[in-house]
Amino acid sequence: MDRLDPRDTPSAALVDPAWLRGLTERRLSRRDVLRLAGMGGGAMVASSALAACGVSGGKAKKTATSFWDGKKVKGSLVFANWPLYMDKAHGTHPSLDLFEKQSGIKVTYKEDVQEIPSFYGKIEPELAAGQATGYDLIVITNGVYLDKMKAANWLIPLDHTQLPNFNKHAGPAIKDPTYDPGNKYTAPWQSGITGIGWNPKYVKEPISSFEDLLNPKYKGKIGMFADNADLPNLAILGNGVTPEDSTPDDWNKAADVLKKQRRLVRKYYEQDYIGPLSKGDIWISMAWSGDIFQANLSDPGLDLQFVVPDEGGLIWTDNMCIPVHSSAPVDALKLIDFYYDPEHAAMLTEWVNYITPVPDCKAVIEQQAADTKGKDRIYLNELAKSPLIFPTDAMTSKIHDYRVLTASEEKQWNSIFEPIYQG
Amino acid sequence: MRSLRSRLAPYWLALPGGMWLAIFFVVPMFFMLSLSLQTGDTLNGYQQTFHWSTYSDVLSGYHVQFVRSIIYAVIVTSLALLISYPMAYWIAFRAGRHKSTFLFLILLPFFVSFVIRTLSWQFILADNGIVMGPLKDLHLLPQDFHVLATSFAVICGLTYNFLPFMVLPLYVSLERIDHRLVEAAHDLYAGRFAAFRRVVLPLSLPGVFAGVLITFVPVASDYVNATILGGTHTTMIGNIVQTLYLTNNDYPAASALSFTLMGALLLGIFAYARALGTEDVMQTAAAR
Numbered sequence: 001m002d003r004l005d006p007r008d009t010p011s012a013a014l015v016d017p018a019w020l021r022g023l024t025e026r027r028l029s030r031r032d033v034l035r036l037a038g039m040g041g042g043a044m045v046a047s048s049a050l051a052a053c054g055v056s057g058g059k060a061k062k063t064a065t066s067f068w069d070g071k072k073v074k075g076s077l078v079f080a081n082w083p084l085y086m087d088k089a090h091g092t093h094p095s096l097d098l099f100e101k102q103s104g105i106k107v108t109y110k111e112d113v114q115e116i117p118s119f120y121g122k123i124e125p126e127l128a129a130g131q132a133t134g135y136d137l138i139v140i141t142n143g144v145y146l147d148k149m150k151a152a153n154w155l156i157p158l159d160h161t162q163l164p165n166f167n168k169h170a171g172p173a174i175k176d177p178t179y180d181p182g183n184k185y186t187a188p189w190q191s192g193i194t195g196i197g198w199n200p201k202y203v204k205e206p207i208s209s210f211e212d213l214l215n216p217k218y219k220g221k222i223g224m225f226a227d228n229a230d231l232p233n234l235a236i237l238g239n240g241v242t243p244e245d246s247t248p249d250d251w252n253k254a255a256d257v258l259k260k261q262r263r264l265v266r267k268y269y270e271q272d273y274i275g276p277l278s279k280g281d282i283w284i285s286m287a288w289s290g291d292i293f294q295a296n297l298s299d300p301g302l303d304l305q306f307v308v309p310d311e312g313g314l315i316w317t318d319n320m321c322i323p324v325h326s327s328a329p330v331d332a333l334k335l336i337d338f339y340y341d342p343e344h345a346a347m348l349t350e351w352v353n354y355i356t357p358v359p360d361c362k363a364v365i366e367q368q369a370a371d372t373k374g375k376d377r378i379y380l381n382e383l384a385k386s387p388l389i390f391p392t393d394a395m396t397s398k399i400h401d402y403r404v405l406t407a408s409e410e411k412q413w414n415s416i417f418e419p420i421y422q423g
Numbered sequence: 424m425r426s427l428r429s430r431l432a433p434y435w436l437a438l439p440g441g442m443w444l445a446i447f448f449v450v451p452m453f454f455m456l457s458l459s460l461q462t463g464d465t466l467n468g469y470q471q472t473f474h475w476s477t478y479s480d481v482l483s484g485y486h487v488q489f490v491r492s493i494i495y496a497v498i499v500t501s502l503a504l505l506i507s508y509p510m511a512y513w514i515a516f517r518a519g520r521h522k523s524t525f526l527f528l529i530l531l532p533f534f535v536s537f538v539i540r541t542l543s544w545q546f547i548l549a550d551n552g553i554v555m556g557p558l559k560d561l562h563l564l565p566q567d568f569h570v571l572a573t574s575f576a577v578i579c580g581l582t583y584n585f586l587p588f589m590v591l592p593l594y595v596s597l598e599r600i601d602h603r604l605v606e607a608a609h610d611l612y613a614g615r616f617a618a619f620r621r622v623v624l625p626l627s628l629p630g631v632f633a634g635v636l637i638t639f640v641p642v643a644s645d646y647v648n649a650t651i652l653g654g655t656h657t658t659m660i661g662n663i664v665q666t667l668y669l670t671n672n673d674y675p676a677a678s679a680l681s682f683t684l685m686g687a688l689l690l691g692i693f694a695y696a697r698a699l700g701t702e703d704v705m706q707t708a709a710a711r
Contacts, residue, residue, distance in 0.1 A: 059466055117669045124465070152466050220567055228670070267572045267654045281550040281571060407464050414671055415484075422488065422658045422666065 058128020060153040060324055067329075068159040074328040076106040077136040077335065080119075082318065083111040085139070085190070087351035095347040099338045105331045113139055120145045123323065127154045132325035137332040139189050139318050142179040143229050146186070146319065147404060155185040156322040162333045163187070165340035171359040173391075174317060178244055178401040186319035187336045190290075190354035193391065193399060194230045195313040197287025197306045199277055207284060210238030210309045214257070219264045223276065223285030226268035226421040228414055230314060231258070233402050234286060237312035243403040251416050258420045268421035278302055288316075290354040293388040297353070306388060308398045315399045317357075350380070355389060362390050459678035469674065477679045485663050485680065492660040493687070495574070496643035499581045503589040503638050504631065506582070511593035511630075512623075515600075526594065529587050537584065541651045544580055545571065548652075572654025580648040585641065589634040596630025597623070632699060640688055660684055 086093050086109065096107050112135075113119045119140075123133045127149075140146045149155050160167065166187055174188045198207050202221070213222055225231045233243045235254035246254075266282050274291050276282045278299065292306040320339075322332045338344055345358035346365050362384055369380035383389055391399070405413055459477060463469035482489070514525045532540055547554055548570045558564045570576050600623060608618035646661030653659075660680065667677035 058468075121669065148466060220569065262655055265655050266569075270650060272651075275545075276549075279549050279551055281569070407466070414673075418666070419484075421655075422663060423655045 058124070058130070058152065060127070060130060062153050063156050063324065067156065068162075071330050073103075073105065073330050073334070075104065075331070076108070077326075077328040077331040078108045078110065078134060079137045079332075079335065080110050080112040080135045081139045081189070082113045085111075085318075085352055087347050095339070095344055098344070098347075099335060103331075103334055103338070105328075105334060107335065110135075116141050116143065116145050120148075127152070127323065130325070132327060133323050135323055136326040136328040137320055137335060138323055139320055140186075141316055141318050142177065142186075143316075143402065144405065144410060146179060146321075149321075149323075150180070150185055154324050156324055156326065156329055157184050158187065158322070158336070159333060162330070163337045163340070165337045169340050169342055169345075169358045169360050171357055173315070173359075173396050173399070174357045177317065179404055180319070186321045187340070188357035189318045189320050189339070190348070190352060190356060191315055191317040192291075192354050193289040193308060193313050193315055193388075193395070194225075194234060195287060195289065195306055195308040196284065197273075197277060197292050197304055198284040199280065199282075200303060200305055202280055202283040207305070207307055208310055210234065210311045212284060212309075213238075213286070214261050214264070216264060218284055220266050221281075221283040222261075222265050223273045223282040224258075224261075224265050224268050224421070225273075225286045226270050228417050229316075229402055230286060231268070231421060232413065232417045233314050233400075234309075236403070237314070237400060238309070240311060242312075243314075243400055246403055248409075248412060248416075251413060255416045255420060258417075262420065262423065268423075277304060289388045290352075293353050293386060308391075308395050310398070312398050312400050313395075314402060315355075316402070349389060350383065353383070353389060355391060359390060455678045456682060458674050459682055461675050465672045465674075474675070477675050478683065481676050481680045482683065485660065488658050488660050488663050489684070489687075491658075492643050492684075493691075495578055495581065495659065496639050498578055499585065499642045500589075500635055500639045502578070502582045503586050504635065507586060507589040507593050507634065508631075511590050511597050515594055515597035516602075522598075526591075529590050533587065538647060538651075540584065541580055541647055544576075544583070545651055548576060571652060572657075574653075574657050576652040576654075577648050577657045577659075580652045581642050581645060584645075584648065585638050588638045588641075592633035592637070593627065593630040596627045596633075600626045628699065632696075635695070636692060640692075643688060644684060 087095050093109060096109055099105070100107055112122075119138075123135070123138070126133050140149065160183075166183075170183075170188070174191060176182055177188075180186045196207055196210075196213060203218070212218075213224070232251065232254060235258050236243045236246050236250055239250065239254050239257060241250045241254075267276075269276070269285070273282065273285050273287065274295050277285050277287070278295060287306060289306055292304050296302050296304055320332075320336050322329050326332060339348065340358055342358055342360040342364050345356050346361040346368070349356045349361055350365065365380055365384045369377050369384060372380065387395055403413075457471065458469065460471060460473050460475065461469035462472045462474045462477075510529075514522055518525050546552060549555065550569045550571065551559065555564065555568070555570070559566060559568070604622050604626070605618055608622045613621060644659075644661045644664075646659055646665050649657050649659040649662055664677050664680050664684075667673045667680065671677075
């Protein structure tokens with residue numbers, strides 16, 4: 001989940017030495033003056049060319065309401081998802097294999113979504129040009145990019161009459177989110193909570209509040225996120241304001257708190273805070289629930305803690321959606337609905353350890369635990385018990401959605417919050 | 424006919440290079456300049472409005488990171504020069520038949536990805552890692568001492584990563600020096616230091632120039648080291664450009680910032696070339 005763009009060798013931006021030499025030695029002669037005059041003319045041509053080459057936007061027409069009428073199964077689809085986000089055994093994906101067997105639809109599964117901005121950057125030119133992306137189902141996190149895709153009509157509205165499992169089993173916490181009322185375009189894949197993580201090896205008292213991130217006692221040992229979604233929204237919650245109802249005035253107040261906190265912060269992390277938190281470089285940090293659970297799982301002695309602060313935490317959701325010009329929208333709908341069957345959702349949850357959109361799969365996991373023995377049983381029981389996978393009611397009552405921003409609000413929001421982590 | 428053809432020959436030879444420069448440098452630069460003056464957003468498109476204030480906006484918003492990047496680049500380039508010069512000198516004059524072995528050793532880290540090399544420093548310098556941990560246990564360092572997340576760590580990482588860029592040109596220019604010139608200096612009663620100052624150093628200046636150029640420019644726009652090794656006060660201009668382009672999709676601001684950076688670097692190089700004086704330097708630098 002590293003957000004860095006891999007860059008193998010630093011490129012040396014070389015200047016043409018001959019050109020530089022020309023700059024250093026030449027004196028103006030009459031011919032040069034004439035040539036300069038010519039260049040002046042050229043410059044005028046160039047500036048009109050400058051004016052001409054605008055970059056056009058790529059809004060698509062709204063998808064017609066009759067879109068789904070008479071649409072048929074194609075028999076194959078391409079699914080783009082994040083890495084390590086699908087159950088895996090012996091080099092194949094058992095749940096996908098099951099889907100292929102049950103439906104007869106062949107799935108090409110690609111782990112092409114490494115991070116949202118670059119994935120968006122990859123599909124945006126095609127969408128803007130009105131072409132197919134080559135994907136029939138993509139997984140996009142809620143946030144500005146999803147908002148943009150919705151606003152540009154780049155997503156096909158889901159036909160809920162073809163999603164019986166979704167209607168029956170989708171959890172109330174993830175249904176009808178503020179970023180997509182009525183789940184018109186999206187169906188959640190998995191979710192996670194943004195809250196506070198801490199390492200009990202160094203932090204001895206229990207952490208419960210956003211205020212703990214502001215405690216001078218932890219000076220230089222506090223980690224925060226370098227992003228303009230989690231960081232601002234959590235701080236707004238810390239001030240006792242619900243992000244969805246927040247005004248620019250609330251944003252400034254939250255920014256003031258974060259600015260004061262700056263001198264205590266060790267670093268604003270991109271997504272790489274878990275290592276430092278485990279090693280003790282930082283003791284307390286903003287954190288994602290799934291990361292904490294997985295870190296503890298991979299290192300039994302670790303025992304990192306996670307809490308949804310009293311003031312409130314945030315829920316983010318990775319969503320399945322169908323990009324426009326998909327050649328297999330019905331197949332994509334079938335795959336979405338497949339994962340809302342609790343049996344199939346359990347297959348995923350047992351492997352990816354995030355918050356499932358299908359709470360009914362808890363019973364499936366408990367049943368499986370009862371049917372097995374030994375290590376598997378311990379693990380499955382742990383999973384079914386974990387509030388990081390199945391949040392308790394006390395947790396869900398404190399969870400909020402992110403602020404949805406309009407284009408003009410986004411500019412203001414960024415200018416308020418970016419200077420904080422881009423010191 | 425024949426003479427015309429032979430007169431045209433050099434231009435034909437220059438054509439592929441010229442085309443390459445035009446297509447992959449001049450045209451994109453032109454688009455970037457154009458984009459930096461437009462207004463709009465990615466959904467509705469950008470219109471050319473000659474919005475020059477984007478430039479003043481990015482400068483007032485990001486001058487801290489801008490100046491910081493230049494300062495880092497100056498420090499890193501000086502450090503790299505100080506470390507590389509003796510190294511290159513030793514390899515060129517003293518390494519004998521093992522020269523290529525040592526050059527290979529200098530290049531060896533390049534066989535590992537840039538990001539991985541930087542990440543390994545994060546591992547080595549961790550607060551309770553293999554270096555700091557034992558020192559803290561022995562109470563040789565205070566408990567809250569740390570190297571990561573400081574300017575020091577970023578500068579060290581940059582120097583480490585870009586060192587070979589300095590060593591190689593220095594080596595090439597030192598290696599070319601005719602030893603008989605040094606001997607002649609000794610014959611004329613120059614001491615070791617005088618011979619170095621009067622003969623070796625001036626003859627190696629083209630290497631210094633080339634080394635400084637290809638170290639300074641990429642260091643000033645690097646963003647990987649600041650991301651991995653830095654903390655709250657180490658953001659460089661490369662990080663800002665990356666965020667503006669990839670996260671905010673604010674193409675005009677990102678273009679304006681890139682253009683300003685390029686302008687500042689070109690001006691700096693121009694001034695540097697002038698200060699260093701001779702065009703000889705450029706010529707020999709260009710000769711390699």
